[in-house]
Amino acid sequence: MCFCFLAHTTTVSPTFSSVRSSPRVGRLMRRAAEIAAQRGLNERGYRLVWNFGPDTKQRITHPHLHLLGGTLLREELA
Numbered sequence: 685m686c687f688c689f690l691a692h693t694t695t696v697s698p699t700f701s702s703v704r705s706s707p708r709v710g711r712l713m714r715r716a717a718e719i720a721a722q723r724g725l726n727e728r729g730y731r732l733v734w735n736f737g738p739d740t741k742q743r744i745t746h747p748h749l750h751l752l753g754g755t756l757l758r759e760e761l762a
Contacts, residue, residue, distance in 0.1 A: 713732070716732055731757055734750075
């Protein structure tokens with residue numbers, strides 16, 4: 685199971701520093717935790733992954749958050 689949350693900003697930037705002080709980041713993290721709880725992911729766990737910049741293979745660079753869970757996750761991102 686994967687959900688993607690976009691950090692809507694007025695400027696497009698590939699760096700976390702562009703959004704880290706924004707209250708939106710806290711809201712995204714809380715919303716991801718709410719959805720994880722609603723989907724029953726708290727018991728076995730889930731992973732939150734931020735993507736920033738070209739090394740993440742984004743076509744349009746924008747910060748976004750993935751909520752991954754519901755299955756045994758691979759170790760590469762642990």
